[in-house]
Amino acid sequence: MNELLITNARLINEGETRDADVLIVGERISKIDSSITPADDVEVIDAGGCLLMPGMIDDQVHFREPGLTNKGDLATESAAAVAGGITSFMDMPNVNPQTTTRQALAEKYAMAEHRCTANYGFYLGATNRNIEEIKALEIGEACGIKAFMGASTGDMLVDDPVALERIFEHAPIMLVTHCEHSPTIWDNEAKARAEYGESVPLSEHPAIRSAAACLKSSSMAVELARRFDALLHVLHLTTGVEMALFSKAHRSEKRITAEVCVHHLWFDESRYEDLGTRIKCNPAIKSASDREALVKALNEGRIDVIATDHAPHTSSEKRQSYFKAPAGLPLVQHALQVLFDLAARGEISRELIVDRACHAPADLFGVRERGYVREGWYADVVIVDPEKPYRVEKSNLLCKCHWSPFEGHEFSSTIDTTIVNGEVVYRDGELTKNIPGQRLEFARAR
Numbered sequence: 001m002n003e004l005l006i007t008n009a010r011l012i013n014e015g016e017t018r019d020a021d022v023l024i025v026g027e028r029i030s031k032i033d034s035s036i037t038p039a040d041d042v043e044v045i046d047a048g049g050c051l052l053m054p055g056m057i058d059d060q061v062h063f064r065e066p067g068l069t070n071k072g073d074l075a076t077e078s079a080a081a082v083a084g085g086i087t088s089f090m091d092m093p094n095v096n097p098q099t100t101t102r103q104a105l106a107e108k109y110a111m112a113e114h115r116c117t118a119n120y121g122f123y124l125g126a127t128n129r130n131i132e133e134i135k136a137l138e139i140g141e142a143c144g145i146k147a148f149m150g151a152s153t154g155d156m157l158v159d160d161p162v163a164l165e166r167i168f169e170h171a172p173i174m175l176v177t178h179c180e181h182s183p184t185i186w187d188n189e190a191k192a193r194a195e196y197g198e199s200v201p202l203s204e205h206p207a208i209r210s211a212a213a214c215l216k217s218s219s220m221a222v223e224l225a226r227r228f229d230a231l232l233h234v235l236h237l238t239t240g241v242e243m244a245l246f247s248k249a250h251r252s253e254k255r256i257t258a259e260v261c262v263h264h265l266w267f268d269e270s271r272y273e274d275l276g277t278r279i280k281c282n283p284a285i286k287s288a289s290d291r292e293a294l295v296k297a298l299n300e301g302r303i304d305v306i307a308t309d310h311a312p313h314t315s316s317e318k319r320q321s322y323f324k325a326p327a328g329l330p331l332v333q334h335a336l337q338v339l340f341d342l343a344a345r346g347e348i349s350r351e352l353i354v355d356r357a358c359h360a361p362a363d364l365f366g367v368r369e370r371g372y373v374r375e376g377w378y379a380d381v382v383i384v385d386p387e388k389p390y391r392v393e394k395s396n397l398l399c400k401c402h403w404s405p406f407e408g409h410e411f412s413s414t415i416d417t418t419i420v421n422g423e424v425v426y427r428d429g430e431l432t433k434n435i436p437g438q439r440l441e442f443a444r445a446r
C-alpha cells in the first residue's frame, strides 16, 4: 500500500491548531503525532509549517452533468474543485434530464464512476408531483432532497402548497431548500421592465430578488419544518433579516440548519458596477450590511455550513443583458482562498473555516469517515500556504467555462497540495491527473 508522510504541518482540526505530522497508508490516515519518523520507502511531503486541514466538503454545487456539459461536467469541475481544496462535493439535480427519480439518480452515480477527482454525492430533486419517489428513497441513496422553493436555473419550482406539505412530512433524509418567493420576484421583475424595458441595470438585481422575497420563503420553509419535524437545511442565505429564523445552538442540537456561500460572504452590491452579470446569482448578492450580518451569524453559530453554489455558465451566456444572462458563478477553485482572506482580515477564524466548511457538512449529512483529520478515517486533506499570495489569471483557471469573478484578484493564500483518498491530486499548481474520487456514504436519516 502507498505510504505518504506529511511533516511539519500546522494542523487545524476540531477547534484547535497544533504542530503535527500525519501518516497516510493507502486511502486512510494511519497516524497523527507531533513527530513521526519516516520509514525508508515512505514518500514525504514537508509542509514547511503550512496549514493542514481536512478537505472542504461542498454541500452545494452545480457540475451540469448530464445535459448541460457545455458549461461544465463532473470531470472538469471536480478537478477544479480539488485545485481549490474541495475534496468532496454534493451536486444539485437541476440538470437535463432532471434528477427527480431514483432511476435518474442511479444513472448519475453510474456516470460519475472513475471520472471524479473528488468524492461525490447527489441530491434527488423534489417536484410538485414526485412524492412517491421521495418516499421510496433509502438512506444513503442521495445526500439529500432539494426543493427549489423559489424558481432559479432549470425550471424546478415547487410551489404547490399541498405538495410542499407532503415533502416536508415525508422526506426520509435531509431536505435542502432554495428559498426565494417567486411571485414577489415576478412582480418586481414586471415593475423593473416597466421602468427600464430590457435594459435593467444589474444594480437592480437585489431589489428584484429582494430581501422580502427571501424572508417570505425561508420563513415558510422553517414553519413547515417545525410543523412536520423535518430535517431542514436552508441553502445560500443572503440577508440579515433572515438570521433571526436560525438558532445559535450547536448543529448537534438543531433540526433546522443554515448555509451561506462564499460569494455572499465576499461581494456586496457595490460590485455590480464593475462585475455586472458575472456576479448575477440567485439569491442575489445584497447590501454591505447584509454581508456583515452573514459574517456575524456565521460567528454566532446561526449559520452552520459554508458552501459554494458553484454554478458555471459560459462567458457568452453571461455577456447578455439582465434578464437573459443566467444566474450563477464558478467558485470551487477559489472558495477556500476567499475564506482565508476573510480570516486574514480578522472577520472569521481559521478554526471556524474548518468547522463550517469541513466538519459541519460531514456531521449534518452523516458523511461516513470524512470531514475530520482522524486516525482510521479517509485521507482527504489540504495543505494551505497562508503566506503565499496567489493571483487569479485566465491561464490558471480550471473550470470548463474558463472565467472567474476573481480574475485579476490576488488572494493572500495558496492551495499547495490536495490529497483525496490518500492520493495526491493537486500539488504546486498542477493537477496530478489521479482520479481517486469515490461515492460518498451518507448515514443520516430524518
Ligand code: DOR
Pocket (backbone or CB within 6 Å): 062, 094, 152, 153, 154, 178, 280, 281, 282, 283, 309, 311, 312, 326, 327, 328, 329
Ligand atoms: O445562481 C444560481 N445558479 N442559483 C441557483 O439556485 C441555481 C444556480 C444554477 O444552477 O445556475
